[in-house]
Every structure is written in structure tokens, then in C-alpha cells.
Amino acid sequence: MITPRAVVFDLDGTLVDSLDDILDSFLAAFASVDLQPPDRAAARSLVGRPLEDMYEPFAPAALVPDLAAAYRVHYPLHFVDRTRPYPGVVDVLTALGDRGYLRVVATTKRSIMAKELVEAVGLGPLLDHVQGTDGFPHKPEPDVILRGLAAVNARGTWMVGDTASDLVAGRAAGLKTYGVTWGTHDASTLLGAAPDALEDSLTPLLAMLEAADG
Numbered sequence: 001m002i003t004p005r006a007v008v009f010d011l012d013g014t015l016v017d018s019l020d021d022i023l024d025s026f027l028a029a030f031a032s033v034d035l036q037p038p039d040r041a042a043a044r045s046l047v048g049r050p051l052e053d054m055y056e057p058f059a060p061a062a063l064v065p066d067l068a069a070a071y072r073v074h075y076p077l078h079f080v081d082r083t084r085p086y087p088g089v090v091d092v093l094t095a096l097g098d099r100g101y102l103r104v105v106a107t108t109k110r111s112i113m114a115k116e117l118v119e120a121v122g123l124g125p126l127l128d129h130v131q132g133t134d135g136f137p138h139k140p141e142p143d144v145i146l147r148g149l150a151a152v153n154a155r156g157t158w159m160v161g162d163t164a165s166d167l168v169a170g171r172a173a174g175l176k177t178y179g180v181t182w183g184t185h186d187a188s189t190l191l192g193a194a195p196d197a198l199e200d201s202l203t204p205l206l207a208m209l210e211a212a213d214g
Helices: 019-033 040-044 051-058 061-078 089-098 111-120 143-151 164-172 187-191 203-213
Strands: 005-009 102-106 129-131 155-161 176-180 197-199
Touching: 005 143, 019 040, 019 051, 019 061, 040 051, 051 061, 061 111, 089 102, 089 203, 102 143, 111 129, 129 143, 143 155, 143 164, 155 164, 155 203, 164 176, 164 187, 176 187, 187 197, 197 203
Parallel strands: 005 102, 005 155, 102 129, 155 176, 176 197
Antiparallel strands: none
16 A cells, blocks of 8 residues: 655644734733733744744743643634735645645644634635644654544654744654744744755645656
8 A cells, every 4th residue: 555645734834824823822921910021023033833832932830730721721712813824825735735745834833723713714624634733743843743643544754834843853754854934933043953944835836746756
């Protein structure tokens, strides 16, 4: 039996432009503990890390669980206020499916929230599995990627992401790494993680896969 091939994608900042909704919920939580929220730019620099890790620099440790809980109340009510797939994402995911590749999401989000998000923005039918980080090590460890691939019994080819952690995790999982420049980390930061490809579009990925198949 031939093992199917899969391309693995990060979610936020890679497939969907969700930054504003994430930051709005992140900052709104501070009112629940009577703390002044940090500067938006400072919070943005931490997007992509686990939620508790994002709050730690800005609040006493004892309040971090309360902040995370407040976020998890606010975000599901506002998670698609402005969140949309990036241009070209639907076309590339469709093309990958047509070529026989499985399409797997590996995200720091919890699985239940990640699945709700992809369905809400219309990507659910274009993805074969959505794997969140549920009680195991988060990226840059490779666990979420490996679990996602195991769920569909597939061999990973590329890990596509917008942060250095995505790229480091992809390499640790044995995949080639494809950095995208429109998300959380800029090109210079992504280059520090030595990606196999760094692009401002997903379209070149299709040509790279075609060349490998040829």
C-alpha cells in the first residue's frame, strides 16, 4: 500500500489572516483583571506562542490563568470579526487536493478552536485534518506535526509557516520548510531559521511539488 503524501500548514498567519481578532481578544482580557494592556506591537511579537506564554511578560504569574480564561471567553465570540483566508489559499489547497496531497493543519491553537475557525472561514472542506496542540509540547517541538501526519497516516513533505517556530518544528519532523512572509515574523527573522524556501506567495509551492514529482 502506498503511503499518501501530505503538506502541513500552520493556521494563524499562514492560511488565515487572524492577527487583528487574536490581538483584540488578547488585549481585551486585561480589563478582567484590572490591568493596563500592553502596547499592541509588543503583544503582536508573541503571537504564535501558547496563550499563557503570551501573557507572562505582561502580568504577575498568579493572574496569567485568569487572563487566558478571559481570552478563551472573548475570542470564540469574535474570532471571525475580521479573520479571512489569505489571497490564494483556497486555490492552492484545492490544487493540492487535486494532485492527491493530503492537507494537514498543525497549530498551537487547541484542536476544538482550530476546527471551529477553519469551518467558519470556509476552509474545512479543503483540509484533511486539523491538529491542535492539546496537552503536549508546542512548536518548535515537532509533536503537533507528527500527530497530524499520524492522524491521516501520511508522509509529510513540506511544513508551511509564518514563524521561526513553525520552520524549526518542521525540520525536526523531517519535512522541508517553506516560510511565508505575510504573517507574524518578517523575512529576516524567518531566514534565521534557514527555511528551504521563503516566499511571498503560496503558488511557488505547487511548482516545487511538481518538480519533485517529476
